[in-house]
Amino acid sequence: MKIQHIFFDLDNTIWDHRKNAYLTIKDLFEKEEISLKYTIDFEEFHSVYHEINESLWEKIRDGIIDKEYLRKHRFYDTFSHFNVDDEKLSMYFEEHFLDRILNHNELVEGAAYILEYLKAKNYTLHIISNGFKEVTERKCILSGIDKYFQTITSADTVGVRKPRPEIFEYSLSLSDATKENSILIGDDWIADVVGAQNFGMDVIFFDVLNENKEEEGLKVIKHLLQIKDYL
Ligand SMILES: [Mg+2]
Incomplete structure (x- = not known):
């Protein structure tokens, strides 16, 4: 047929999504002066975030975690990787990430x-x-x-x-x-x-x-x- x-x-x-997420996180990263405050390189930060995020989405797909878990962890785990243990900062990124990703529509x-x-x-x-x-x-x-x-x-x-x-x-x-x-x-x-x-x-x-x-x-x-x- x-x-x-x-x-x-x-x-x-x-x-x-990959490109739009990249641009959104870059905006937030620069606005919050993360490089300056914590000496983290953006490209490195983004590549760690990317790996963590993909792995969390796979776990959602497989029914292991829900999206609340993902929202709590994707930035927190990324910052933790760079020895920044800051829930408030992580949630700030999460909330504004969802707000702002739709400003980019590549x-x-x-x-x-x-x-x-x-x-x-x-x-x-x-x-x-x-x-x-x-x-x-x-x-x-x-x-x-x-x-x-x-x-x-x-x-x-x-x-x-x-x-x-x-x-x-x-x-x-x-x-x-x-x-x-x-x-x-x-x-x-x-x-x-x-x-x-x-x-x-x-x-x-x-x-x-x-x-x-x-x-x-x-x-x-x-x-x-x-x-x-x-x-
Ligand atoms: Mg897809």
């Missing part, structure tokens, strides 16, 4: 082009995101891409996250999409690729971090423009 519905993951597939390279390309080819486009419900739609609106999507599904609305099949089921039920006429495009191996495969829909792995997964028949792209090879 011909593909009609394309479901995109949002963070780091379309909306460049898209992943090629995203604007590929959305326009797919729309011109009459595909129906959707979002399925594991991100915080309260920010998913704003990210789409503020970056000007909301007009491309017929439906936007956030994990919090459904009460389960990718890779659980219920979220795919829910998202497909919002339109006339079926497993057979749909495909998912995402950058997370477990949430997106394994999730879609177990649910029974086709998937393209956006291997932006060069994980180089090997699997027979796997559709892989390294750059969004390579979607044109498949759709």
Whole structure:
């Protein structure tokens, strides 16, 4: 059956969360004069933060911790790594991080082009995101891409996250999409690729971090423009 519905993951597939988070933390870091007060280099701070944050998100995805835990720990653990034990400062970063990240709306390279390309080819486009419900739609609106999507599904609305099949089921039920006429495009191996495969829909792995997964028949792209090879 011909593909009609394309479901995109949002963070780091379309909306460049990594870049926008980097810019936001840099703003806060400079405003609070952290380099000066604690002699911490920003690039080092950011790379420690990045690793801690990714690992906490994996634990959320696997149901080991909740998002309250993540919010309490991602900056606290980062500052602790540099021997700064300061809950107040960490929570200041956390609160303002969420406030301010939406001031930055960089898209992943090629995203604007590929959305326009797919729309011109009459595909129906959707979002399925594991991100915080309260920010998913704003990210789409503020970056000007909301007009491309017929439906936007956030994990919090459904009460389960990718890779659980219920979220795919829910998202497909919002339109006339079926497993057979749909495909998912995402950058997370477990949430997106394994999730879609177990649910029974086709998937393209956006291997932006060069994980180089090997699997027979796997559709892989390294750059969004390579979607044109498949759709
Ligand atoms: Mg993602």
